Every structure is written in structure tokens, then in C-alpha cells.
Amino acid sequence: MSTSANPPYTMIVGLEVHVQLLTESKMFSWTGTEFGLAPNTLCDPVNLGMPGTLPVMNGKAFNMALKTAIACGCTIPRYTKWDRKNYFYPDLPKKYQISQYDLPFSLGGSLPIPADKEGNGGKTIRLTRIHLEEDTGKMVHTSGQESEVDLNRAGTPLMEIVSEPDIRSAADARLCLEELRLTLRYLGVSDCEMQEGSLRCDANVNLHIDTPAGQVATPIVEIKNLNSFRSVERALLYEADRQYKKWKEDGLTISDAPKETRGWSDPDGITKLQREKETAADYRYFPEPDLLPVVVDEEWVERLRAEIGELPRERRHRFESTFGLSPYDANVLVEQGKDVADYFDAVVALTDQYKMASNWVQQEVLRTANADGISVADFPVKPAMLANLIARVGRGELNNQQGREVLGKLIETGAGADIDQIIEAGGFKMVSDEGPIREAIQAALASNPKAMEDLKTGKKKPDAVKGFLRGQVMKATGGKANPALVGQLMDSILAELEGGA
């Protein structure tokens, strides 16, 4: 962690994100892409690079990547081609990776960083490029001398998203990745499971330090092995601190030292220098002669654009402008995933109690769904039912507390629950008769002389005392009293008492 509360430097971060596309088959061959199968069971002659075999482009993968680029506002060049990246490593059966070098299918574009809980931030990160390639296999280094390779992953469609160094904090890096994940899930192009490796991230980071002699930049470090969003944030904070301390010790700047690669160790909470190759890798890129270049015309782009639908950032904006939600509330509903926002949309289509709908979805619905480990799409109380309940609370048929209890019963009962029956059976009718409420108030005042004393002497704040008393009344009425009426009557009784005294 940063040792200084206000460090005299700016963190400069750029991200390289690899995303596996959610296709049924590989980028250039026909076997599947499922995760977690026995090693080397998802292999075919093409992805094993067997002699004489040829790659054929997976058009669905290309469309998914293209959709992503369109959603990020990227420029789609008319002409894109494939290149071979040559290097000897056993995770690559052909000893070259089919990738894109100088003419990627997407240039520029941006990713939003949404506002944080305090409503701060909300900026945009520029993208450098997005390109498409095939994933490599996985090396498994056993404890002995042997290394094993699992080629199930080899050939899985992989999209590489490279950002400009526009990120200025570890928190922003995390937010940016979360927004990317949300966007990709909205688009349905990836499941973005970092634990399964379908989203992988490397971060390039250095510091701009203000000195009396002007600003200096520390050498750039590429951090690898980042296996969760939390580790991205932690690693960047650690690395910034490390670079600052190192600079104070040796004064080396970006022009003195080459870029180095460090691996993040999550258990140790530190980055470690990775073994550098003695010479810079020469990948000997050249155009892949087995595949044709792809010409993407306007019509193709427009057809995919029409399929995209509402993106998370557009949805947040709509929730704020149409339903009057705060940026924070709008973000919570959207960032939890498409099914949550869809649920909310379905509720507010049937009731105009937007704020209440937002609260209940964020609290009752999400809490229960998370506790039960189910998706909101599978939540037993469907949006129409929740809208019905919220409308009753809005009309004053039930108070808030009763509404929550009814919802609890609805969840318990599950699909097919009858709300009228539950309200009837549970006696969830809000009491709005003045008589019984007055009696309850008077009883509460009589049995709490200490509170009355506090009110008189002003020893405690009147609102706090009144709140306590209202709670006693609600308790006495079994939670059924109309809270608004309780407050109103209590004020008038207290006023009478005061006047009488």
C-alpha cells in the first residue's frame, strides 16, 4: 500500500486485456472451447498444427469482436488481415500464432470509467486498438523436471484490447475493467471469468514524479499474473509505491532503464521480476498466407450495430433521466449485470414508484438472490408481482415494513404465490384508524417517562426521542400502524401535552 497519504506522483497506467470470445468452436478450426475438460480433449488436426492442415476463420468470432469494437466507438478499417507471429514454445503447436500485426480490425475507441459511490470521476479511457488472434495452450510445470502442455485452450478466439496510458489510479483501473466486463457481458461476446482465464489483464505502469527540477518518469513495468480485479488494484498500488521508493534510492528514470516485466504474487502481495530474455523477441511477423484478408464494409458494420442494443453507460443515463434515480443508484442497478437492470426495467414498466422500486430491487431482491446464490432472472418473485406489491405500499395499503414482510412470504412461497392471500392470511393490513393509534401513542408516552423527561429538558434531540417513541408505537401495533399517521398524531398529542402544561 502507498505509504504516503498524498504521494508526490501521478500513476500512469495502460491496460492490455485478453478476452476469450464465447464461441462454440475455435478461431480457426472446429473443436469446441469449453473450460475445464480433461487436458488435450479439445483438439483437432488444425489446432494441433498437423502437417497439411489449414486454418479457416470463424466468422462468428469475427462478428463478436467487431461488435465489441463498434460498441466501444472504434474506427473499423475497411481492410484487415491476419499475420503470423513466430516463436518456438510448446504451448503453440504450429510454432506461430495467427494474430494481427499492422492492420488490426479495430483502431481507437474508448472505454468509460463510471462515477464512483461518491459520484466522483466518470471519465473516458482511450483505446489504442483491438485485434483478434488465437489463444495458446497452457503449460503446466510439474514439480519435477517435466513440463506438460494442455492444448484445449489452443486456438480459442482471443480478442486483445490495448488501452492508451490514460488511467491515473488503481481504483480507476479496476473500475475500467469492471465496466469492460459489464459491456462485454451485455454484448454477449464473453463470459469474462478471470478465474477461468476468459478475461486476462496485464498492466503497464510507471510514475510521473514532480521534482524541483521538473517532472521525471520512472521506468515502465508490465505487471503479469493478475488473476482478479482486486489483484489489479492491489498490484498497481504496490507497484507505484515500489517504483517511488526505488526511484528515491537509485534515481533511475524511463530513459535509464528498459521496460521490465514483473509478476504479481497474490499471496505475498508483491510483484517479482520475471526472467528477462537475453535478447528482445523477434517474432518475424508476416502476412498469414493461409487466410484471406477481410474487407469490412459499411453495411456489415451497420448490421452489427443494429444488433448491439442498449449498453451499460446508456442504460445508466436512462435510469437517471427517465426514473430520476441518482447516479449512484443507477450505477448499482446497472453494474450488477444485465438481469438486474432488466428486472428493474420490468418493475418500473408497471409502477411509477421508481425510487421505491430502485430501493427494493437493490436491497430485498439483490440481497436475497445473492444470499441464495441465484441469478435475478431466476428470482422467485417476478417483476410484475413486485410492481404489484410496491404499488400497494405506494397507495398506503401496506406500510414499508409490512411490504417487506409480504415480500419475504412471496419469496418463501415461490412461484405461483397469491399476494392477496398472503396479505389476508398474514393480516398485513395497515391500520389507519385514529382510535387505536391514539391509544397506542398514549400508552407509549405513559410507559416511557424518561423519554418524556428528555423531551422536556431538551437533554436529547427531540427528533431522536420522537423516533424512539414512534418505534414503540409500531411495536405495540405489531408493525401494522400507518407510520405517517403515527407521526402526525404523536406530534399533535405532544403539542397538546405541551400546551396543557
Added chain:
Amino acid sequence: MQLTNLTATEVVAGISARKFNAEEVAKAFLDRTAKLKNLNIYVHLDDEVVLNQARDVDRRLAAGEAVGPLAGLPVAIKDLLCVQGEPTTCGSKMLANFRPPYNATVIEKLKAAGAVLYGKANMDEFAMGSSTENSCYGPTLNPWDPARIPGGSSGGSAAAVAAMTAPVSLGSDTGGSIRQPAALCGVVGLKPTYGRVSRYGLIAFASSLDQIGPFTWNVPDMALMMEAISGGDPKDATSLPDAVPAYSQEIEKRPERLRIGVVKEFFGEGLDNEVAVAVHNAIEVYRKLGAEIKEVSLPHSKYGIAAYYIVAPAEASSNLARYDGTLFGHRAKDFSPADEAEKDLPALVRMMMATRAEGFGAEVKRRIMLGTYALSAGYADQYYNKALKVRRLIRNDFETAFKDVDFLIGPTTPTPAFKLGEKAANPLAMYLSDIYTITTNLAGIPGLSMPCGLSSEGLPIGMQLVGPAMSETALLQAARLFERETDWHTKRPNI
């Protein structure tokens, strides 16, 4: 009747008319092959596998089942075309133990057409060479003179037909590897338009140049074979989807236009006089047939060899990287450090190095080095990227020429077959034997070599006809026109 003297068309017609059966045909060729073992044409040939296919054709014919247009026709196969479960070695120690679990698309097509897959024919290792001397199995000898090479890299496939050990064969052509041996062995060889025939299952040398094509005795046989193997293939993204014409019917028609360009640059220094005379005689035949003869220039063709020997090795260096002992093919048994410098290398790296050192022959290593160098950082602009520019200029040369003429004519090779060992020590001299064929690969256009004479020593001479992309029909028509006026295609070696 001597079955082995028959052309493919005659074999197919005879079987179909029940004059003889497929098994008799297969036996006749197997017997002759056994007698001519000294030519070293086949690297793998299993008589039983061949006979079983032939018997199956006979059984289907007897049962009245549908058989394809090549029913019972033995086809020799260059040893770089994958045949499921059969050795497919590319003439290399590296793949000596390799049996692919899949068929090349052309093999599937041949099987569907009822052909009998004959032996695997010898070749220069990974198709790199012009004499078949670079095979790990030793050279194939030229049936016209066993002291001479048959050409290469498809020397085995050319000799297979010339020696009448098979009526037809398949080869591959990256810079002349079909046309050059066809010329030197006195048979017809066609390198089709790039993409006309699927490359799936062709073990790659240089992917942007490789193309599969047949060797035959004459043009009707060529048409028959091309009809069977051509066509788009979902497994090869570079294959062309255009419909396959009925070549066999089309060839008897006169080409719509007959303007023939004589390529000035192909009659310069290094051309053997007897070859020049034979080709000029052929031009005269065409003139008498009413062709309009024009001199044309391909000004950038002089850079063809240089560009080719950058582009092809560059692609090869990448295509052959997979042969490192990890997944298939040869793996070195001993990869202990060879010297002090290797001691610090991981065992895996030493295994790959030892495997490649043992598995590849000298020419393959030379080209891998050339290609790796040409693609290296700091050199790519100077070599690889410049070669691509030259390639575009060469393509433009052809496009310009084809505005005025319909075909180009010239010699296929500078000389008739040379002696074994004559050029083995001089790679550059060897490379120059492809000087007239290499540019068509760079341009992706079809080229056909056919016999047009015999030298004073009795060696075959070939001429090359070149047409624009996808002009196979017209090219075959023009070749057929010549063939009907001459008898060079009927000449057989005296063995």
C-alpha cells in the same frame, strides 16, 4: 494389349467397357513398378492396399453400383499429400514415421471419383529442390536416362508416369515443381491457378505459392484429372469457389482467341540451343494453325528468382517450425548438450535443436535459414517486404501482357535433364533451372508444360504455355490444338 502403355482415358474407358478389370490394371502397373525398382520412384507402395482398392471397384461395377469418372484408375501420389493412415513423409527423415489421421481434399476427391490410390512418389525433401536428389530416400532416376535426374521437386510423380508405372500422378508446384520435371520426363504437367485446387492436406512448403496439379501423357488425361480434383473447399480459405468446367468436353474446341505472346526474356542467356529450336518449332506450329504470334516482355521476370528465394523460404521457415519433436514426426533421442554453450539451455530447447539438426537435410536447413533471416527485425524491409513489391510488379507484368495476348509461350526449362550430382553442389545453378516457371507461381496464374521435342541425346524437351488466372479451359484447348498436330506426346522412353 500392354495395359501399362495406356493413357488414363483409355484405362477408364477399358474398365468401364469391361475390356479388362481394375485389378488387372493395378496388377500390370504393380508388376512393371517391381521391375523398375532401380528408378527409385516410390517411397511407399503397398501392393495389397492398391489391389484391394481395385478389387473394390470391380465389385461395385459387378454389382451395378455407381462408380466415379476415374473408376479403377491408378494415381501415383507425391509423398506430401496426406493419405489417412498411410505414410506421408515429404521425403524427409523428419516425417519418416508420420501417418496422418486425415485425407487431403484431393485424395477425398480421387476416392470419390473411384480412383485407385497408388504408391507415394519420391520428391525433394519438403518439395525443396529441382532434381529429387534432396530426398532422404535417395534420388529418383530419369526413365529416359538413368544417369540423369528426373527434375523436381515432384520428380517421383513425373517419373512414375514417364516410366509407365502409373498412368497419371499428382504433384505439387511451388516454383516449377510440376512443370520442370514434366518437361524433363516428357510428360504433360499443369500447375493450376492458385486456389483452383484445394491445398488442404498438402504439406506446405510455401503456402502462397503451393498448388497441386497432375502429370499425364496428354491433354485429355489432364482434363479428366482436373475435373476430378478442382473446386472450392471450405477447408481451404484460399481456394476459389468458381464452378469447375467440363474440361474433357471443352478441350476439343478451338480456343476463342489465339493470340500467343513469345516472352522475350525467356529466350536469353543460359537457354540451351536445342531447347530454343524445339520451342520455336512449336511456335511455328501455332502460326500455321492461325495463331497471331507477338513478342511480349515481362520486364521484371529477371527478379523472379531473387524474389522467390525470399518469399518461399520466409513462408517455409514458418511452415516448418512445427517440426520440433514435440507433437509429431522425428524426435531426437540424444539431446545432451553438444558443447559448453548448450549446457545452460533448457532440455526442451536442446531437444528441439537436436531434432531439427537430425531431421532436416541440408537444403531444407539452408532455406529455413534464408527465410528466417529475410523476416528478421531490421532485415524484413530490405528483403521480405521488397520481395513482396517485386511480386506485385511481376503480377502487373503478366496483367499487362494479357491485355494483348491470350497465352504466353516459352521453354519450360533452360536445358533438358542434367546429370545426377551435376548441380548438387551449386544451389544457385540448381535454382536457375526454375527460371521460366517461378514467375507464374509468384503471379498465381496457371502454367502447363508439354513435350515439344527430343534432344540429340534423346532427352525430352518441354514447352510452357501460361494463361491468365482461371484460364485453364483455354489453356488446355490451346495445348490440345498443338497435340493434335504433333506426336511428341506419344514418345515413350525405351525401358
